Amino acid sequence: MKLPVIDLSSSDRISTAHSIRQACTDYGFFYLINHGVDEQTVFEQSRLFFSLPLEDKMKFSRDVAADFGFSPLYAENLDSSSSSSKAKGDSKESFRIGPLQNQRNQWPSQDLLPSWRSVMETYYASLLSIGKKLSSLIALALNLDDHFFHSVGALDNPHTILRLLHYPGEMGDSDEDGVVYGASAHSDYGMITLLATDGVPGLQVCREKLKHPRTWENVNHVKGAFIVNLGDLMERWTNCLFRSTLHRVMPTGKERYSMAFFLDPNPDCGRMLEKLLQ
Numbered sequence: 649m650k651l652p653v654i655d656l657s658s659s660d661r662i663s664t665a666h667s668i669r670q671a672c673t674d675y676g677f678f679y680l681i682n683h684g685v686d687e688q689t690v691f692e693q694s695r696l697f698f699s700l701p702l703e704d705k706m707k708f709s710r711d712v713a714a715d716f717g718f719s720p721l722y723a724e725n726l727d728s729s730s731s732s733s734k735a736k737g738d739s740k741e742s743f744r745i746g747p748l749q750n751q752r753n754q755w756p757s758q759d760l761l762p763s764w765r766s767v768m769e770t771y772y773a774s775l776l777s778i779g780k781k782l783s784s785l786i787a788l789a790l791n792l793d794d795h796f797f798h799s800v801g802a803l804d805n806p807h808t809i810l811r812l813l814h815y816p817g818e819m820g821d822s823d824e825d826g827v828v829y830g831a832s833a834h835s836d837y838g839m840i841t842l843l844a845t846d847g848v849p850g851l852q853v854c855r856e857k858l859k860h861p862r863t864w865e866n867v868n869h870v871k872g873a874f875i876v877n878l879g880d881l882m883e884r885w886t887n888c889l890f891r892s893t894l895h896r897v898m899p900t901g902k903e904r905y906s907m908a909f910f911l912d913p914n915p916d917c918g919r920m921l922e923k924l925l926q
């Protein structure tokens with residue numbers, strides 16, 4: 649599948665906004681290039697964490713209340729329609745980092761992984777800044793003022809999550825409960841997701857989520873590009889003009905790493921929006 653490419657460094661914001669509008673209407677997915685971030689050292693740190701023995705990783709096991717920290721293999725099933733309680737979860741392990749100021753974040757100690765926290769914090773801050781730039785382009789793409797998402801408070805203490813992912817690469821052997829996925833079919837929930845992948849294939853999208861049987865197309869890795877996709881909230885906010893596209897990760901037999909940054913609004917901004925629209 650050939651997704652549109654958006655150049656974040658282009659000085660022609662109007663034409664960039666036009667391309668974003670087209671990409672979000674047609675696909676809900678696009679590549680973002682020239683964003684100025686090198687994610688290789690972040691991938692290295694992520695690999696270091698996931699290479700730790702399971703018992704060490706479990707010490708950072710997700711705090712249920714805050715949803716931050718480590719989540720082991722099969723702990724999660726992203727496909728809400730696969731309701732069988734027997735169904736095996738997704739074949740991936742993950743580590744979630746919430747807003748940097750959140751006290752519930754779990755950080756491996758300096759003795760364990762000396763550069764981990766600082767590398768993650770720097771990456772997090774860069775992604776937040778890219779996400780904010782992108783949201784002003786998305787506002788322009790919706791024929792709104794480029795400060796729109798700022799002015800409704802969406803980007804004031806936004807609800808951000810950086811999710812480091814590791815797919816061990818085992819081929820999902822199907823059992824009586826069905827296939828084991830890397831990440832089962834889902835759409836993201838919020839506003840914008842910025843995804844960095846390591847070049848190992850597996851990510852697929854389904855452009856027509858209401859059509860059955862579903863057709864899945866591979867999303868290729870483009871070196872240095874983020875894969876951007878929109879979440880359900882953006883689809884809803886735009887009355888389905890922009891798409892929140894169904895996607896999944898299939899195991900290919902190869903180990904795979906990715907990092908998803910979810911930029912979701914401040915949970916209170918809905919009230920501001922409602923007032924604005926009255």
Ligand SMILES: O=C(O)CCC(=O)C(=O)O
Binds near residue numbers: 813897
């Ligand atoms: O690992 C990937 O490429 C996709 C991950 C994903 O879709 C998610 O975490 O929401």
Ligand SMILES: [Fe+2]
Binds near residue numbers: 835
């Ligand atoms: Fe996703």
